[in-house]
Amino acid sequence: MKTRWFYILVLYVMSCGFVSAQTLADSIRVQLLVMSPGEAVYSAMGHAALRLQSPQHEMDYCFTYGMDMRPQSRWRFISGQAPAGYLVAPTREYMKDYMSEGRGVTAYELNLTLDEKRRLWRYLDEHVARGLADSYDYLHHGCALVCQQAVHSVIWKSVLHYDSLPEGLAQATQRDRVRRCLTEAPWTDLFWTLIVGTEADAPCQTEQKLVIPGDLLYAWQHTTLTDSLGIERPLIVGSPEMLCATCYQPQSSPVTPARLIFVLLLIAILVTFGEWRWGWTLVPCILDILLLTIQSLLGALQTYLLCCSSLVATSWNWLILPYNLLPLMVLLFLRHRLKPLLWAAYSVDILMFAFCLASPWIPNATWPHLLLVATFLIRLNSHIYRLYSSKTN
Numbered sequence: 001m002k003t004r005w006f007y008i009l010v011l012y013v014m015s016c017g018f019v020s021a022q023t024l025a026d027s028i029r030v031q032l033l034v035m036s037p038g039e040a041v042y043s044a045m046g047h048a049a050l051r052l053q054s055p056q057h058e059m060d061y062c063f064t065y066g067m068d069m070r071p072q073s074r075w076r077f078i079s080g081q082a083p084a085g086y087l088v089a090p091t092r093e094y095m096k097d098y099m100s101e102g103r104g105v106t107a108y109e110l111n112l113t114l115d116e117k118r119r120l121w122r123y124l125d126e127h128v129a130r131g132l133a134d135s136y137d138y139l140h141h142g143c144a145l146v147c148q149q150a151v152h153s154v155i156w157k158s159v160l161h162y163d164s165l166p167e168g169l170a171q172a173t174q175r176d177r178v179r180r181c182l183t184e185a186p187w188t189d190l191f192w193t194l195i196v197g198t199e200a201d202a203p204c205q206t207e208q209k210l211v212i213p214g215d216l217l218y219a220w221q222h223t224t225l226t227d228s229l230g231i232e233r234p235l236i237v238g239s240p241e242m243l244c245a246t247c248y249q250p251q252s253s254p255v256t257p258a259r260l261i262f263v264l265l266l267i268a269i270l271v272t273f274g275e276w277r278w279g280w281t282l283v284p285c286i287l288d289i290l291l292l293t294i295q296s297l298l299g300a301l302q303t304y305l306l307c308c309s310s311l312v313a314t315s316w317n318w319l320i321l322p323y324n325l326l327p328l329m330v331l332l333f334l335r336h337r338l339k340p341l342l343w344a345a346y347s348v349d350i351l352m353f354a355f356c357l358a359s360p361w362i363p364n365a366t367w368p369h370l371l372l373v374a375t376f377l378i379r380l381n382s383h384i385y386r387l388y389s390s391k392t393n
Contacts, residue, residue, distance in 0.1 A: 028117040029053040029109070032147060032220065032236070033062065034213050036104040036246045037185070042067070043103070044185040044250070045178065048143045048213035050150060051091060051107060052121055062094040063087075063124045065146040067136040078195075078304070080311035083132035084141070086124065095244055104246030108217065109238040110151070111225070119154035137312045139174060139200060140208070144216040148207060151235075158225040160235070162206055165219060174211055175200040175363050181212045186256040186368075193364040194298070195305060197317035201363045257368035265375045272382050284379075291379055292331065294372070298323035318362045321355040322373045327380075342387045349384060352377050 035047040049064040067073065067084045076082040098105050112120065127150075134141065141149075152160070169177065175196065182189040210216040223235040271287050274280040302323045305314040330344040352373050359365035 027055050028114065028121065029055075030112055030117050030120060031107040031109055031241070032217065033243070034106050034108065034217050035098055036248070037181075037250050038101050038103050038248065039250070041188050041191065042069070043101075044188040045181050045211075046213040048147050048216055049094075050120075050124065050147055052117075052124070053091075060091045061088050062091050063128065063150075064089070064094070065141070065143050068132050077136065078301075078309060078311060080135055080309050080314075082136040084134045084136035085130060085132040086127040086146075088124070088128045091243075098244050102247030103244065104242070105244040107241040107243055108220070108236050109241075110220075111233050111235055111237040112151075112154070116154045116158075120150060123150055123153055135310070139196070139211065139312045142211050144210055144213045145208070148210060148216060148220075152207075155225060158227045161224050161226060162219055163222045163224060165206065165222065169209065169215060169218070170206065172209060173201050173363075174204065174209055177209055177212050177215055181214065184250045184252050186252065186258070190257045190366070190368055193366055193369065194301065194319065195311065195317075196313045196364065197305075197315060198363075199313035199315060258371060261368050261371040261375065265371050265378070268375045268378045272378055275382065284382075288379055288383075291376060292327060295323065295376060296325065296328045299325045299328065317364070318355065318358075319364060319369065322352045322369070322376065324351075326351075338387065338390065342384070345380065345384045345387065349377070349380055352380070 031051040033049045033051050037044050037046045049062050051062050053060045063086055065086050067082050073082050178192060179189060210219055220235050224232045225235055226232050271284050275284045302317060302320045303325055306320055327348050334341040334344055356373060359370055
């Protein structure tokens with residue numbers, strides 16, 4: 001969320017407070033807002049929010065959920081301690097950010113009863129009053145998920161039925177849906193695969209799969225509510241209302257992770273050939289330092305996420321096999337001991353080969369990771385052969 005939204009929330013609470021849900025007029029209107037993807041990493045999947053209006057009281061507010069985007073909070077994301085919660089802003093003010101970014105905003109009317117609308121307004125008021133009291137949980141409390149949680153909390157006298165969902169959504173995991181959404185954002189997809197472990201691959205209920213605003217919209221457009229008398233009604237009615245036109249269209253960069261790492265792989269092959277054929281020394285040394293730096297940084301990230309971070313879905317990630325601190329530790333402590341160094345190199349080699357062999361069954365073993373591990377293996381096995389030759393001689 002933008003910083004000014006925080007100050008709008010403070011003024012909203014301090015100066016006017018929340019209007020009691022019981023005093024609202026019968027003309028309460030509730031809309032689901034769906035925003036198109038943006039350029040930033042955190043907006044690559046789009047956004048969803050709820051808009052509530054009471055024309056009689058001249059009230060028109062957007063209730064949005066997300067992580068506090070102030071700089072000091074962004075650094076706490078990896079630790080799992082980034083604050084998050086509901087914020088409220090007047091719709092006109094809320095639209096300014098999306099208009100400036102060229103992102104489209106479309107509103108869809110929710111077919112709720114008056115009592116349900118009142119309860120929803122009260123529910124959102126209470127959660128806004130809590131402030132940024134949550135730790136950001138993109139897998140269980142993302143923007144789309146909290147919108148459906150809010151609606152579910154106020155329709156307790158009705159039963160929600162998904163009439164028809166495509167097999168790709170009904171049978172998918174949370175990781176499947178997110179990766180499908182990020183086909184035009186390969187760098188964001190790479191970041192997602194790095195930090196999200198096996199929890200995103202576990203079977204879950206349909207509601208838990210709707211982590212993408214587009215999926216939530218599709219599901220709600222094919223959803224009916226059945227009340228205690230057996231009367232059915234669609235959840236979304238009327239025609240969509242475009243609040244902001246879409247000017248920004250995400251485009252795939254020609255420099256994708258897979259292409260960049262493939263070039264690095266070709267360089268590693270050429271350098272290794274030059275090392276053995278023409279006796280190159282300086283270029284292989286520079287390349288090895290670069291690769292060790294990349295591997296150590298990724299290893300430090302995976303080790304921190306696995307052992308120290310409370311970020312959701314980091315309890316286990318198969319990328320710890322190729323990305324760990326073992327190569328760095330080996331270089332620091334065993335570089336002058338030939339036999340232990342050779343056995344340690346064998347261990348690293350086995351871990352990386354095991355990752356490649358098991359990749360068809362590892363959901364986040366994507367092409368960028370496989371190409372990078374192949375690059376590591378070429379240089380590692382070159383060193384293993386040299387060490388083995390030194391030992392036998």
